[in-house]
Amino acid sequence: MSIVAIIEFDEAGVATGSRLGDAATPVLRVDDLGPTRGDGVFETASLVHGNVQALEAHLARFVQSAAMLELPRPDVEIWRDAVRAVAASLTSQGVTSGSIKFVLTRGVEGSGVPTGWVLGTASPDFTRERTDGIRVVLLDRGYRHDVPQTAPWLLAGAKTLSYAVNRAAQREAARRGADDVLFVSSDGYLLEGPTSSLLLRLGSRLVTPRVDLGILAGTTQADLFTWAESAGYATGYELLTPDDLESADAAWLVSSVRHVAPVRSVDGRHRAVDGELTGRLNAALDARTS
Template sequence: MNVVALIDFDAAGAATGHRLVDPDAPQLLVTDLGATRGDGIFETASLVHGSVQALEAHLQRLVQSAAMLQLPAPDIDVWRDAVREVGATLTAGGVTEGSIKFVLTRGVEGAGVPTGWVFGTDSPDFTADRTDGIRIVLLDRGYRHDVSQTSPWLLAGAKTLSYAVNRAVQREAARRGADDVLFVSSDGYLLEGPTSTLVMRMGGRLVTPRVDIGILAGTTQADLFAWAESAGFATGYELLTPDDLAAADAAWLVSSVRHVAPVRAVDGAARAIDAELTARMNAALDARTE
């Protein structure tokens, strides 16, 4: 099942509301800079049993990405209403687990009016990823961990539509017999997956890479850490290396729709997974509300 809501804008580029449209009808002009240049931003939230999870965190990250690209600041109230209506429509149609993607582009070149839409659909079945685990490869991202300070124009840490590299590394992972990728900086620090955040258990602590190294602040990872702290785990944001990953008691890639996927192999080397903790993590994420 697919549901689409368009964001309406006035001539000055201010959002005025939203409307549901036919998901099978064309809605995007071929001259839109989102299509021709990848000039835009997006967020993807999970819908579980009628709840759009971490909605406020996703909306705030949309605002941050818009500022980094110098796009018009999203009207949070308009976007929130659109996302909620798409989620409610999916739920009414029988969807128990879905994804909702919201997109803002610079619009048609020269028009000065952005384009925005919200797209909701059923989620794939991630049961195997969440229980059996995934095989990952470490791939060089091609820049240092401090790129966001040295070269802010590269937009490291913004969730942009320019996903050609992220798709290319997924194909490279498949070529190497793996399921996903974890990026490593050119100076040897663990970063993030193409669509996920790394979390590792080291004894009684859960750690993740620092968010000032040109990576996205993970919305799902933040919720996971909040649960972990209530469950008695210490949490931390650190500079981490492949040696830290090899020494960790367990590791996961965490994302909005797939949720918690334990890592069962790195570069072809098998590693143990913590099935009991993984199940607790996924149950905690499923229980979230907005």
């Protein structure tokens, strides 16, 4: 089941509103710079029992990514209304767990008019990943941890449509008998997954890689930190290495739709899963009302 809202723009490229449409009806022209060049940005939010979770954080990151690509600034009110309309339509059709992706491209080359839409779908069942855990491989991302400062034109930290490398990394993980990837900088620091953030438990602390390493600031990870602090855990953003992962009491890859997936092996080496805390973390995410 899929629902789409199309963002409407005037001839000057200014968003004027949105309308629900048929997800089977084409939205893109074949010469749109989104599919031809990957020239655009997107976000994916989770829909749980009618609530679009972390919507404001996703919208803020959407605006930030658009700025990094020098795209027109998204009108947050119009995009928020479109997301909520899609969520309401999905919920009215009985979807209790879904994902809502909103996309902005530069549009047809030379037109000056962006293309935008919001797509809502029912989510797959991630029960196995959330309970049994996932097998992860470490892959070199190919640049240093300070690339945002040394090469800002690489757009590290922007959520762009250019996901060919991320998909290639996931295929490499499958070839190695794993489920997912954790990227490492060329100078040896842990970064993020292709579609997820890393979370480690070190005793009574929950930590994640620093966001100035050219990685996305995780919306799900931020909500988990808020919950963890209320539950008595210290939290932190740190420079982390594979040795920290090896010695951690528990590790997870966290993302908007799959939520919290415990890491049960790294490069084929088994590691313990903290099932009790995993359950509490996923319950905390499901309990969010915004």
